[in-house]
Amino acid sequence: MSATPQAQKLFGHAEENNYLKCSSGIKSWLFTLDHKRIGIMYLIGVTVALFLAGIFALILRSELFTGDENFLTEAQYNQMFTLHGAIMVFAFIIPSIPAALGNFVLPMMLGAKDVAFPRLNLASFYLWMFGTAFLLTAMLTNGLDTGWTFYTPYSITTTTAVIYATMGAFILGFSSIFTGLNFLVTVNTMRPKSMGWFKLPLFIWSLYATSIIQILATPVLGITLLLLIAERVMHIGIFDPAYGGDPVLFQHFFWFYSHPAVYIMILPAMGVISELISVYSHKKIFGYSFIAFSSVAIALLGFLVWGHHMFTSGQSQLVTLVFSAITFSVAIPSAVKVFNWLATLYKGSIKLVTPMCYALSFIFLFGIGGLTGLFLGTLSTDIHLHDTYFVVAHFHFVMVGGTLTALLGGLYHWWPKMFGRMYNDFLGRVGCFLVFVGFNLTFFPQFVMGSRGMPRRYARYDPEFEIFHQASTIGAFILGIGILLAFGVLVHAVFFGRKIGGNPFGAASLEWQSSSPPSFHNFDHKIHMNAPYDFGAMVYDEEMDTYIQRDFVTPESPEVPAAEPTKA
Amino acid sequence: MLNLIGLLAQTESESLVPEAPAYREGSYWFPEAASTFAKDVDPLFMLIFWVSLVFFAGIVGFMIYFVIKYRDRPGHKVEKSASHNTALEIAWSVLPGFLLIWFFVDGATGFFNMRVTPGNAEQIQVIARQFNWEFHYPNGDATTELHLVRNRPVEFVMESRDVLHSFFVPAFRQKQDVVPGRYTYTWVKPTKEGVFRLYCTEYCGDSHSLMKTNVTVHNTQEERDQATFYPWEDETPIKNGQRLFNMKCSGCHNNTDVKKTGPGLGGIWGKTETLADGSTVEVNDNYFRESILNPGAKLVAGYANQMPSFQGKLNDDQIFWLRAYIKSLTPDAKIEDELNLPASEAREKVGEADGEKPAAE
Amino acid sequence: MTDSHDHDHGFAHPVSVKLLLSVFFSLVFLTVLTIVLNDLPLGSADIVIAMMIATLKASLVMLFFMHMFWEKGFNVVAFLSSLFFVSLFIGFTLMDTGSYRDDIDSFPEDKQPAPRVPRTAPGVSSNDVRPMPPATLVEGSISPLAKPNPHVRL
Amino acid sequence: MSTVETTADSHDEHDDDHHDHGEFIAHHFDSAEQQFDSGKLGIWVFLVTEVLFFSGLFVAYTLYRYHHPEVFVDASQFLDKVLGGINTVVLLFSSLTMAWAVRAAQLGNNNFAGKLILITMVCAAAFLGIKAVEYSHKWDLYILPVSYYNYMEGYHPEAETGGIAGALNISKWLVTLSMLPLLCLALFSAGALFMAATGKRLMAQFMLALAIMMSGYFVGAFAGQTYQNWHEANLAAEEHAGDHGHDDGHAAESATAGPDSTSERPPQIGVFFSIYYCMTGLHAVHVIAGMAALSWLYLRCLKAHFRPDYFGPVDYVGLYWHLVDLIWIYLFPLLYLIN
Structure with a gap:
């Protein structure tokens, strides 16, 4: 099969025109309004945050190798876990997939030239920088030892740099709002006319659902942190019991944001997995509309369940009951997604390349993370498991086993698009294997510890937990090596990878119609609007070493102009 | 860092x-x-x-x-199945x-x-x-x-x-x-x-x-x-003080000279401490009592005003016991004889010496 | 409102001056009304009435000043959905107020047994946690905000 | 087939009907209407975040009012309904002029839109002026957030005998609060003169508008203070006529008497003022942000940027300004009108 000359023109490299090379100099990056460059800058930023917080995690795990003091005092340990949590949550996980991957991919998937508000996009990145800088300032001045949750009254009385840290989280919140607002408007108004809602790739649906949460929940975090700062500076008596305030009210405020924020972290990951499973099974995703609506359902239900973080906090029993009941309802849309992914595998043609390995390991780990959520949503078992290592293991299975795995899978999937070069697939799979094994070894023992009663946030522990902690620590180092290898393979590919064509994986969503790396305007040609999972429309062209539209070899194709926007 | x-x-x-x-x-x-x-x-x-x-x-x-x-293998194709x-x-x-x-x-x-x-x-x-x-x-x-x-x-x-x-x-x-x-x-x-x-x-x-x-x-x-x-009346004030110390104070104070949230109280008796405002104070009966009842009044330099007042939470007997215990933590402090008697007797002795009886609340 | 579409302005929908003015005067009237009603002895209904008037005023502003009357359905839904989420926030949080007490006394440590139902006398504050600042004027202080507060730390 | 043949920049051909004023269409939009729709949805969504941002304070308010209705009734007596009412009307009026300015911009009448925006700016500043009078009066009486709350029955702050405050017979707090507006007024006036002297007419006009805006603050503060003085005098006269024996000497005595007089009020009364200051303070921050945005609009009006197919910025800032008004519409009865 050989491509038409026109097709060659489409997928040929336009070196001088691609977004990486169209302009140069540090300013062309720092002041860029191009969503792709902002995405890359975000990616570098969140990776630095990941490694920083990851180092904290390894220090923590080393300290916990035995139950007595090894090399950290209790105060130092508390600062370590707080900074690990705060940086991971606010500076890494929340912006990771939406702001880094999403920024790069979303407009291209839509067939748009850019997001709706490029300046706001850049502002979001700089707010991220400022917010992270504030968190680091807290770390370098007086430390922070409140836990990432900033629970009052401890956060009012501690001598550490709570105000810097809360300012940091506040600013990061606005960064997140800006990204969400931008994406929501982009999806609504920047679609070409022929890009209907049900032609959107599922990653966009999940980002859209994420944006809804970012817009509705994050402002509440903002006001909560402002009130906390006011409380600390001048004791306004809203959260401070010494002046008639209510500490449990703070928890309501905090979790009104932070529970939906959990879905900010996981929904985009689910979107990535939907793409990966479908592309590498080379089969149309099963139950498109169920997956799409389950994203929105999770986003909305996420606002109704925050009280399940507070079952033992002293909130009233009626509220506890209501929140527990609603919590179970969130399980259903999540389960729907998993079943649909399985059904997509069925009768497909499964390529076990690195991104697919990550996707399968996501299903495994997220399966455990999700199912262990049942123990915590159930009231009587939660009373026992609350604030133990069981909870720690549960959310790490979801956040690391889920989001980080999906981020890595997504990076391996879109890396050739971002840089036009292919990574070493074998080493990629080795990295994936190490991450998988290390992760399970780290966190599985924590389930056992937790149900046996090991409380979280403990610098010193009783001897019966030692064996589990040691397994966990060894696992953490394997996990660390795995992540390092995974990123190493990617970075190596940028400089030494084999150059590849526009669509090496035969994916059908629109971003693959651009050249790799894409040109400054994303598409040098009119977009061919095909369905996002219509892999039958893609054929492999040996001459160009890339997949191209079947239409490019068989002349008749319905032309769809990509111009007039749809009504919002 | x-x-x-x-x-x-x-x-x-x-x-x-x-x-x-x-x-x-x-x-x-x-x-x-x-x-x-x-x-x-x-x-x-x-x-x-x-x-x-x-x-x-x-x-x-x-x-x-x-x-x-x-x-995916040579010859394998995607089979048709429902979407x-x-x-x-x-x-x-x-x-x-x-x-x-x-x-x-x-x-x-x-x-x-x-x-x-x-x-x-x-x-x-x-x-x-x-x-x-x-x-x-x-x-x-x-x-x-x-x-x-x-x-x-x-x-x-x-x-x-x-x-x-x-x-x-x-x-x-x-x-x-x-x-x-x-x-x-x-x-x-x-x-x-x-x-x-x-x-x-x-x-x-x-x-x-x-x-x-x-x-x-x-x-x-x-x-x-x-x-x-616990037989408060039969034990010595020092022992009572130790028990009280473990209950009320040990959260923030060590019984050695090692700093915790508050200063360590071992070996502190008779020492001269520098206050936050630069002045100095000797750790004696009066300062000890004031520090319990009104902790913020004379803060030792380097510590935040975090200690709650124990006014109305500890009666005079209890403060006396605590004082006895803290004093005993300083090896060279002079321990009065009555501190080694049972508490009930010690109270009478102290009352005689001071000309007044510590009022139990 | 027919005159608001008297010209073809593409996607612009200028609102007539007459309408703007009448909305404004209704708003002023409602403001005066709510102040006047506040002085009448209406009992516990006054908060309801005041909120209803406020909502009426808010609707007028939204419909005509903010052009919601002519706005795209999606934008209207998007904005009004915020009210739904605010009500969720308020609703769930208020459901949980039963267990909250702000005026409990500390346990009497030397007295037994503990009160099963804590005292509810007003003005009794927990003084074992941190004392209220002394309620006296600081002599010669320039500013009440300048009072030293030991808990302020960055 | 044609798909393949059309190459780069195919989007541009759809801009034909607007190409005469394309300079305001960003490169990534296909049409003015798409740009407008994006901006419009964006600003609505932004307003959603604003509503949720304020919602936390409303939750705190509802919770504490639910628990301490008596405190709220008691505390709201310290808030002056008349000043609050005047401020409401000032904001409503500014909303009117803003909505009118949107109309003018939609009709392409930049000149008129600019004037209306200027009125809006002045109203915003006047609002802050009146607010400053209210704040300073409370600070004089030590009506502050709970940890600093120190109000004593019968205490009348003596007017400062020296300094500006003494000369003007007003609160020293009002003087302090007015320093920044005064500085801005001076700067903007000087800027206007300088620009006029160097022949930059447009910037001179802009600076002049900013100066006029800042003087709005002083109009508000003056009006508020005049009312306040009149009200105080009235109260004093009433007190005297009622012969309750609360003459000045007695008041001074009870002021020095200290804590006894405060103990009559529940300690939570300060929480009301915590919430009051948080709510009105945050609202005031939004008013200030609005003034900045309005100033920017005014400049663009001077440059005659707006026309029937490009008036988005006026519309967006207008929506924001109306939201600030909306929030006040609720704050006013919630804080000032409690019985």
């Missing part, structure tokens, strides 16, 4: 946490069940566990099977729902058992503070370790003096946060004799991980009373 470097200089203090009792394994997942709640929690946990395992095995099993069977199947999708959305309802109902029932105290329960007051527990029994005894009677339901009326804490006994499967500014309640009916661990599970500051103590379940009321009884 300047602060961390600064903290390296500080060494760990001697721990007042009681020795951990031997872990008594109940099942692979749980410690030995020592309260009635275990029958609410453990079977439900195992039920969810097996249901989850079946689902998980199914998911992963199918996943691996599909990956092997439909792997969606509404009936199937609704089925796998709805059917697990019934299981979830079961979990919810079962869990809620257990939860109400754990939260609604039976009428015949005895009440024990729990005071949580950074970083120790204090238990007050109906007969007036007070301890820092918890003592219970087997098969007698007991309600804990809990109050925090500073920040959030949480009362957790894994063997009892019971947990409740202790919230400043309100009372929280929880109850338990111990069913096994023995010693178990009690943890604080709500992060509460530097020594959060040392805020743990033991729960001893006794067979009879007599044994319990014996364990909690």
